[in-house]
Amino acid sequence: MPQDPDPIRESIREHYAAQARAGSPCCGGSSLFYLEELTIGLPPDVADFSLGCGDPISVAALQPGETVLDLGSGGGLDCFLAARKVGETGRVIGVDMTPEMLARARSSVERMQVRNVEFRQGFLESLPVDDASVDVVISNCVINLSPDKPQVFREVFRVLKPGGRVAVSDIVTDGPLPEELQKDMAAWGACVAGALDVREYTAGLTQAGFVEVKVQPKGDASDLIEASTLKGKVFSATITARKAV
Numbered sequence: 001m002p003q004d005p006d007p008i009r010e011s012i013r014e015h016y017a018a019q020a021r022a023g024s025p026c027c028g029g030s031s032l033f034y035l036e037e038l039t040i041g042l043p044p045d046v047a048d049f050s051l052g053c054g055d056p057i058s059v060a061a062l063q064p065g066e067t068v069l070d071l072g073s074g075g076g077l078d079c080f081l082a083a084r085k086v087g088e089t090g091r092v093i094g095v096d097m098t099p100e101m102l103a104r105a106r107s108s109v110e111r112m113q114v115r116n117v118e119f120r121q122g123f124l125e126s127l128p129v130d131d132a133s134v135d136v137v138i139s140n141c142v143i144n145l146s147p148d149k150p151q152v153f154r155e156v157f158r159v160l161k162p163g164g165r166v167a168v169s170d171i172v173t174d175g176p177l178p179e180e181l182q183k184d185m186a187a188w189g190a191c192v193a194g195a196l197d198v199r200e201y202t203a204g205l206t207q208a209g210f211v212e213v214k215v216q217p218k219g220d221a222s223d224l225i226e227a228s229t230l231k232g233k234v235f236s237a238t239i240t241a242r243k244a245v
């Protein structure tokens, strides 16, 4: 893949390429976030390869027949879980920019013979997805990694059908992070440095055209980086919104 003109994205891609090669989950695997009944029956290397910070599948309340788009699909865990919910008449598209992640996810598609999931290479900021073609956009710990979040929100709005919904898990902050930290590439990769303030997240989605925007902080996530002095400032959150009919 040619060098990304955006140095933040380039560095994040290198970080996640290494994680895909190592096959190690960053935050304790799926057991931290998902009910056991959700992941039961998946191969352990798929079920345990979670780099997320929540469970967007349960938040999304997916229905049979729906089309789901997963932003930053990584090893594909949320796509495979979504595929079970939408069934044979539904479909799931995972988009990720990191070839090593896509290779991992696609090899799991082959091995599990899943027919309603596909993985596409692309950026959140220019999604390889048609206008108004998706019922639900999910994402797990990825939007914080984008250097251009307003553009991501516009793209999500573009690809959703009227009435479509957003169900995202992400990292947010309460107030600005120290400037030094915002420039620290290791802290970007750890899903902290790029995290949006909870109010900016709400405003960004509203500005992109969404209604019923809710950003609900859940657990403290200050332990995402070592020696953190960020207690009470960095949270995992559930984000929901809707594109009006």
Ligand SMILES: C[S@@+](CC[C@H](N)C(=O)[O-])C[C@H]1O[C@@H](n2cnc3c(N)ncnc32)[C@H](O)[C@@H]1O
Binding pocket: 009, 012, 013, 016, 049, 050, 051, 052, 053, 071, 072, 073, 074, 075, 076, 077, 078, 095, 096, 097, 098, 101, 122, 123, 124, 125, 139, 140, 141, 142, 145, 146, 147, 191
């Ligand atoms: C923290 S991991 C989360 C992976 C997956 N959602 C999960 O829960 O396991 C972030 C993923 O998003 C991808 N990613 C980060 N920024 C991206 C961007 N701007 N466009 C496309 N993919 C991106 C990375 O390649 C990586 O696979």
